[in-house]
Amino acid sequence: MSSSAARQVAAVSPASQPVFFPDEILEEIFLRLDAAADVARASAACTTFRRVVSERRFRRRFRSLHPPPILEPNAPGVFRPFKPPHGSAPAARAFAQAADFTFSFIDTPRSWQVSDARDGRVLLYRRAKTAAAFPGLMVCDPLHRRYIQLPAIPDAATASEGTSGFRSLPRSSH
Structure with missing residues (x-):
């Protein structure tokens, strides 16, 4: 082996070589993404990702693990079920009739404000009359x-951490 060939081999380190994952590994990674929008963004990254995401098997598995939402994202504290022709409309209608989004089951429901909602649970915070953190x-x-x-x-405890207190989080679009 000539010295120039040895220098070329030495110049290419293993860390600089691209790593290729098999399609099965990529599929498992993409299945762990929470939102379909994240999967769509990932598929735009390269043709390999697009090929994996567009396969029928992947789409079927993703839909079984991530059912579509039944409530339309609106202003914080407003829950509106999806309407036809959305695929979740029947489930959304049944859920809206069964659930109590007025929170009449808690004491003084008017003194609570909706902050966030995930997985069927709602985070409420009490409208403070004082400036508590x-x-x-x-x-x-x-x-x-x-x-x-x-x-x-x-x-x-909050003063020692230097936190500025609780803030209502912006609504996510998932």
Whole structure:
């Protein structure tokens, strides 16, 4: 082996070589993404990703693991079921009739504000009359009409951490 060939081999380190994953591994990675929008963005990255995501087997598995949402994203605190021709319309109508989104099952429902909703549970926070760093928090299940109030965080604990308090999170579009 000539010295120039040896230098060329030495110049190409294993770390600089691209790593190729088999399609089965890529499929498992993409199945773990939470939202279909994330899968669509990943498929736009390269032709290999697009090929994996567009396969019938992948789409069938993704739909079975990630059922479509039944509530339309709206302003915070507003829940509207999807309407036909959306595929989730029948399930959404049944869910809206069965669930109690007025939160009448909790004491003083008007003093609570919706902050976020995920997986059928709703995070509420108490509208504070004082400027407390962290207001009362409650997790509700409007379908089963159950709730649990989270213990208050002492003001001394929040002051030592230098946090600015609780803020309502912007609504996600999933």
